[in-house]
Amino acid sequence: MHSMEYAAMEHDKAASFVKGRNVVVVGFGKTGLDISRECASVNGPEHPCTIVYRRDHWKLPDWAPWGIPLTYLYLNRFSELLVHKPGEGFMLNMLATLLSPLRWGVSKFVESYIKNKLPLAKFDMVPHHSFSKDEDTRSSLILYMPNPNNFFDALEEKSIQLKKSQSFSFYEKGICIDEDNTHIEAEIVIFATGFKGEEKLTKIFESSIFGHFISGSSRVPLYRECIHPRIPQAAVIGFSESLSNMYISEMRAKWVATLLEGVFKLPSVNEMEKDIARWDEYMKQSTGEYHYRSSIGALEIWYNDQLCKDMGMKRLRKNGPFANVFEPHGPTDYVKT
Template sequence: MNEECCPLVSNLDYSWLLVYEQRSGVSKFIESYLAWKLPLDKYGLRPDHPFVEDYASCQMAILPDGFFDMADQDMIRFKRASGWCFSEKGVVLDDGTEVEADLVFLATGFEGKDKLRAVLPDPFRGLVQDKSGMMPLYRGTIHPLIPNMAFVGFVESVSNLHTSELRCRWLSGLLGGRFALPSVEAMVRHVQGETAAMQRTTRFYRRHCISTYSIHDSDAMCADLGSRVHRKPNWLAELFAPYNNQDYKEE
């Protein structure tokens, strides 16, 4: 066979394809399970994108007990709309549907980037987000180009309390001299690598979410602090037991 006409595919390409197919298969399985377990189709709540994209961007919702029971009793109603406006009795959706309401909550988020810009001096305001739309934070805490400032609580995961607590301990170790930061160039490359990983996984990458590599992220901070990276009591548990917040309790 003429190699010039048919270039060979490297083993790395095949490995990437295998990982992609496995990830896609697991995502499909979870989607099917959730659709079977929850009345998503009944209420028009099934997303148009795969589950893995929600997981990779920390957009999963945790349902309170009895949520769909209240929906079945008409105590909760779902309406999708791309636009709306206030009316005398509540709101009017873009399709003309009037929704009567005594109280309207605007769940717009906390606009964290805008609030950070407001407290930063002029030279650094333009650095709050990079060309990807994300805020570049090394270890989810240090902006490589903004000196003498740390940001805790800006990174999301499937367990935000654990993520923020571990970053507080990491920051305390940094300030206490237990380790030193890499060069600015090395931190920038590290952040760019995390951004590229998110861009490959989900279209919603503008939120700094570490859910797809949270254990690796926690291990890296433990290594920086000089703590044990393998937190389980034995190798069998390390290989097969799930990690949880208690595994990272301070030693």
């Protein structure tokens, strides 16, 4: 079953559904973590829940590593100066290159805190990539792990078990791990592996041509992550991920509403596709060996600046140069037009 089916159950019904059964959860994002902990709390070590996942990602025990709020490390303009940005000029490009050692240092600073607070090495959960890689791509889906002790206690008592694998197959009593032929008995297998957003967008069009426009790319090509250049009558809100999806989606809705009011006009199809290509290149460089999803990554402020410029809003939302560069940006900074 898919995790959506499980999540649709009432709490008591879900608990009775998994009680006394061996459960395998495929996927180790936020949904997979939540489901596995629920199963472990119901069944304990007598019927352990097994999480099957492909690779490790960084998990944050709290938002203030070594006492410094993460927002000051990753959600202000200074942090974005350390990153190469789509459409940046020569000076910003040079600055990001010169400051790259600082970005590496910030990443190692956060990683050292996580390793100190969580027993990742004990359970072979130390990622092989940097924290910045996850922060850039949102590939973990779960930068924050609430109540981490509950999860690691469940690992300790073996009510949750972990198995890394690139693939598996089913057999009559459960699943078989392809790499080492390990057989895991399971009466329930829950797929917490995300959602096929591209497929859903493709199917809303009767036109096969429009469907091809959506599916004919490695990600859905949206200008400003809202408008398809060749289907400008359709706006998509919330498809591309960010760290703060709620307020970024609200900014996109405001941008679309302002477009409909005629405050600004869309560029030519060619110009929009060039801009999309620049963001594509950024995502590919950010993810490296990992498959990249549609995400604005570590550039929320840079992205919001583009929306504000289109809408005729001021890009600098705080009072004073110091605040604009070093203070974290969030929803309240974009309330006024």
